[in-house]
Amino acid sequence: MLASNRHVPTKKQINWVKAFVFMLCLVPLMRLFWLGFQDNLSANPIELIERSTGFWALFILLATLSLTPIRLVTGRAWQLQLRRMLGLFMFFYACIHLVIYVWLDFSFDWNAICKDIVKHPRILVGFAAFILALPLALTSTNSMMRRLRERWRQLHQLVYLLAVLAIVHFWWLVKKDIREPLFYALVLCVLLGLRIHYHFSKTTKPTGKPNGISKF
Numbered sequence: 502m503l504a505s506n507r508h509v510p511t512k513k514q515i516n517w518v519k520a521f522v523f524m525l526c527l528v529p530l531m532r533l534f535w536l537g538f539q540d541n542l543s544a545n546p547i548e549l550i551e552r553s554t555g556f557w558a559l560f561i562l563l564a565t566l567s568l569t570p571i572r573l574v575t576g577r578a579w580q581l582q583l584r585r586m587l588g589l590f591m592f593f594y595a596c597i598h599l600v601i602y603v604w605l606d607f608s609f610d611w612n613a614i615c616k617d618i619v620k621h622p623r624i625l626v627g628f629a630a631f632i633l634a635l636p637l638a639l640t641s642t643n644s645m646m647r648r649l650r651e652r653w654r655q656l657h658q659l660v661y662l663l664a665v666l667a668i669v670h671f672w673w674l675v676k677k678d679i680r681e682p683l684f685y686a687l688v689l690c691v692l693l694g695l696r697i698h699y700h701f702s703k704t705t706k707p708t709g710k711p712n713g714i715s716k717f
Contacts, residue, residue, distance in 0.1 A: 558594035623673035630666035
């Protein structure tokens with residue numbers, strides 16, 4: 502299943518890739534700023550910003566989860582060095598998504614927010630997803646990996662539950678046209694399927710130490 506590990510990029514090339522991906526992840530935010538500057542954020546700018554940041558949080562999350570299956574299929578592991586940065590960008594957009602909701606939608610009226618959570622299960626699922634993302638972001642540093650040891654691996658397995666909750670949140674949000682969340686659900690199933698297939702088919706022993714790259 503694994504390809505040969507030839508043509509490994511140099512450290513300089515990887516740094517260029519990291520810089521490119523970093524700038525690429527900023528494009529959605531820059532687009533929102535540009536639309537705002539042009540006064541072109543649609544008739545409902547709050548909804549546009551909420552949906553855009555939520556979409557990109559989910560998209561980047563799935564991109565992050567795709568890195569390990571890519572390694573399993575190609576045999577090349579250098580792209581795992583992008584994992585932490587992508588995970589933190591996912592959390593960044595999720596934070597903006599949440600702040601827009603509690604600030605612009607409800608003006609930090611926590612009583613109204615609690616009522617909205619009770620009334621709309623999709624909001625509850627969204628909050629649950631964010632709560633799961635929070636410890637993953639806070640423990641994504643090398644020092645936390647060393648401190649938590651094996652517990653770090655166990656904690657970061659929650660990223661898969663996070664992806665499920667994020668897709669359910671999106672699914673319930675769109676209500677009628679479920680084609681887009683269905684597509685992301687299928688993508689997640691494929692990614693998980695590759696991981697499960699590899700887990701049961703591998704013949705070599707797994708390494709016992711964290712590789713210094715956050716799964717998140």
